[in-house]
Amino acid sequence: MAPDGTANWDIYRSAAAAADTSSTALEVNISRISVRDGLHLAYDSRPDGTAGSVSLGSFFVRGRLTTDLLRNDIRRLRLKDCAVAVETDGRAGAAFIDSLSVNGRRRVDYTVDLAARKVVWGNFDRLESLRFRTGILFRGKDHKEATVGDFSLRLNDMLVTAAGEAAFRGDSVVTRFGVRTQGLKFASLLRLIPTEVLPLARDYETDLSTDIDLRIDGTFAPATKTLPDVTVDWRIPAGYLYYKKDRNGSRIDTLALDATLRYRPRRPDSTGIDLRRLQVSGIGLNLYAAGKFDRLTGDAGFDGTLKGDLSLDYLTRHFPSPDGTDVRGRIAMDMKGRARLSQLDLAHAGGAAMGGFLTVDTLRVHVPKEAFRMMVGHGRLEMGTGLVRTDSLDDGGKQAVGAALTLDTVDMDMGRALCVTGKKIDVRAAMSAKNIVRDTTAVHPAQGSLSAAGLRIETGDSIVFIGRGLGSRWSIFPAEGAPRIPRISLWMQANGLALRDAGSRFVVREGSVGLNATINRPDSAMQARRDRWLDSLQRVYPAVARDSLFAHVRALRGPRQLPADEFSGSDIDMRVSSDLGALLRRWQVNGEVKAVSGRILTPVFPLPVVLRDADVAFDTDRIRLDRTFVKAGQSQMVLTGEVSGLRRAMLGRGRLQGNLEVEADTLNLNEIIRVANAGAELVAQGGVGHTESDDQLEQRIVRSADTASAGSLLVVPGNIDMTFDLTVRRGVYANLVLDSLSGEAVARNRAVRLTDLVMRSDAGNLKLTGLYATRTPQDIQAGFDLEMEKMQVARLIELLPSIDTLMPMLRSFEGVVDCQIAVTARLDSAMNILLPTLNAACHIDGDSLVLMDGETFAEIRKN
16 A cells, blocks of 8 residues: 555546446355465555555365355355464464364355464464364254354363354344353463463463353343343362462462352342352461352342351561551351341341351451450350240340350450450350341330459449359340330349449459439430520510520620639539530439449548448439448447438539438447548649559558548538438547447538437437537537536546536546536537637536535635
């Protein structure tokens, strides 16, 4: 072809010929064409840079050739030693054909046989031999039906065979055709793939081979989007696959597959995959899967098995995380299931049937970005749906969704947010599958259990929970008359339970805890009053949004000016964090605690307190005690009663109220007063600080009580309103040994009132009514009315040393007296009486007194 695009055979065309666009079929009757001594043809198109050449050793053809394919009749064709070369766009290709033969019979039956030595295209030079053979039989009136038989294509050592029929009917093709490979080697296939397509194709070593049987049956019509049925049987016998350039040894020792794929466009239910075997085994990985998949073009379903194990060390080494996440250990699984895609969510899980387990060994996870660490010695997670159970979730025998987690050891650290350590943990949960399907917005019944040989949970606000020999059950049910409000129940039994914060410890041994919780529902009457109040405020302030009216009114009132309270540091501080406060407002909780023994360490009362036979009931606002034995130092008592106002006290807005009956075998008032005084000092100082162990905390608390100043001021907390009904069999106060004590003590408004306190002692009998108030450091008052019967004079002076100031001559007498004293006075911060404020009256009545001092006798005689 010339540079101007004119072909060298286009020498002359007349104008008439150019105007005539009609054509007739070219028909050439060939008796024989023969090329014996070779032939060379060359093509060179300079405008588009395309060139090519054909060289023939020999060529022979006999028959009829025409542009009408239906009238062709090739009787015989032979070609030998043919070399074809093509070059375009800078890329060269070549094919070397050893032989090509075509045999025809009656224009409808043809046999084609092709043998080539080498095919090259660009950098592709991997096809060393090619052999093609097929038979084609045309049928029908217009020869538009064809049968292909004995089709075979061999590329190097790879063989593809085929057979089938096809009928061309207008715009559609009706076919029934099959293609099969047998023993197709992956190594040979990888050598054929250009490195531009798969750069790593030459870096693999394998002995894998595959058998593929493809069958196509049906009509193909693009205009109507009609597709035929397709079936593929794919089998890979067990073999290995090795990546040669990986220094860490990436190797699959066993890879095997046996599967059938079915595509049925007119029968979607039959479209699916039969996976008879998928096995992958190698360094760090063992996997086996089998199952059936159907309805792949719709709501796909599966019924199968998946099992195996995986080395996380291998994954981390070969696929390192860009953010430094490190995962170590080994995971194993064994899963079985039957479900559809539409059932793989919680709302429809009831219709699925799945189960299995996952185990981990020596699992270590570190996520530096999230400050997360976790270690699990050995763990097992079991999961299942569609299990037939009989439990309290439903009427029995219903389907359930459940899971069970067992951990040998676990250590999880989430930085300052949460730390969990445990040993021999078993967690189980189940819920009714039927109820899940019914309503996805309601609370669905669920229940489970938790057991642990040891469990320690530490939160970010320094609260620590410790359990030993722990066993518990829990359940979630909808609240009565409110299906969308949960009602949570928990029962827990343990050999030991402990709760710690920064300065306190609460320990229970051989105890149980039961609690119920539900979300607060607003009282209808209270809500109605609130709505009416908002309506009235809206009329006054129409421009203010309804949800901002209360805030607007508070802003108009200005900040509340509370009176200064210099003793506020001595109040009992029970305020909790904002997160826990939000839970207190939202949830209503009630329960009980029972324990064989317990122990309390707190700076509020810095003396170890021991509990026995504890029986405590509680809710969000109150605690009730039922004959709980308490030992504090030398005092031993049994407490019965209740303490209320806990919710407002923990929110920092209220006071504790209570009424307790105290039955004491022994009551050391001297020790209790001293320890209470030390507790007030500790609270004012901010506690004892952080301690590493309970023993260290106890040492600091006891030391603080021992070193507390005896004469320091005892301040009554201002946020308590408590009444104590006392019955004491033996007690100690000052230097008196009490044989019995009874009466009432009330602590309220920073004052303590004693009413009808009756005491019997070794020195006499006493009856006391008194008041002690600590309103401000400048207003500390005390007053009492004390009656003493048959009191020894010497013991009276020891008990009340200040009586010697009122009646100096009393020291000169010996004997037994009856005494009545009424006193009011103000005190300083060291508990000393301010004498100018002292008002007192004393009446002493004695019989058979002995006067020991002569001067005193003379003074009496003068008067």
